[in-house]
Amino acid sequence: MADYHATRARVEDYFDRSATKVWERLCSDAPVSRIRQTVREGRDAMRAMMLARLPGDLSGARILDAGCGTGLMTAELARRGAEVVAVDISPQLIAIAQQRLDPRHAAQVRFSAGDMTDEALGSFDHVIAMDSLIYYRAHDIGAILQRLTLRTQGKVVFTVAPRTPFLMAFFMAGKLFPRADRSPTMIPHAYEDLAKVTGDGLARVGRIDSGFYISECLEFRP
Structure with missing residues (x-):
């Protein structure tokens, strides 16, 4: 998983x-700009969509x-009664949370603060990963x-x-004009390509398109 570790290091940095x-x-x-407001609203809608895939009572x-x-x-998972292991590669974001x-x-x-795949985190009933795999290539997502x-x-x-054409345009622009600040590049994926690397168990849930926030929710059960 060399690609995974390299990307994870860029995202953390x-x-x-x-x-x-x-x-x-x-x-x-x-208050945020109009563009960022569309992102905020999109993320709120996506969070609700993902939470709807889990039982209302998570006690x-x-x-x-x-x-x-x-x-x-x-916070929402805890309000529903769950025992939550909240992991992020950014210690600063963990501190805010x-x-x-x-x-x-x-x-x-x-x-x-660390790797979401770390075995030391233990076992779970369910996993939610919102916008935390968007920088990885298909084979890394499968792994x-x-x-x-x-x-x-x-x-x-x-x-x-x-x-989508919109996100692919941004992706190709990033490849043609590499960013000097080493910010990670979001990688768009076709569902069919992900299904090839994940095998059986992948299913579509829904898509949120809110201004500059375009994201697709999927779920995987082996």
């Missing part, structure tokens, strides 16, 4: 070096929030899903950037 403040503001009630369930960011998904978590749910959540499902009894609900 990007979020801890230059993107933390942007995401802290985006994932809050603070007693152990859930991995893989790529928890500032903790919005973690810890600060924002309602103290009433603190005992239900274990925060961890990540295989590693996660070995320790997951239920489903892995995750998002990818769909292969």
Whole structure:
């Protein structure tokens, strides 16, 4: 998984070096630009779509929030009664998520800065990975899903950037004009290509298209 580790290092560097403040503001009630407002609304809609794939009452369930960011998904999972392992590669985002978590749910959540596939995190009933696989190539996504499902009894609900003309234009522009700040490049995927590397068990859930936020929800059950 050499590609995976190289990409993970770029994403970690990007979020801890230059993107933390942007995401802290985006994932809050603070005023943002019109473009970022469409992203915020899109992410809110996607979070609701993903949560709808899990039972309303998660009491007693152990859930991995893989790529928890500032903790919005973690907080909702805890409100539903889940025991949550919230992991993110960015220690700064983990710190924000810890600060924002309602103290009433603190005992239900274990925060961890590191790799979402780390076996030391334990086993789970379900896994949610919102926008945390969008920088990886298809073969890496397949490998990540295989590693996660070995320790997951239920489903892995995750998002990818769909292969649309709009997103492909951005992707190709990034390849033609590499970014000097080493920010990671989101990689669009066709569902059929992902199905080839994941095998049976991959299913479409739905797509959110909100301004500059375009994301597809999928789920995987071996």
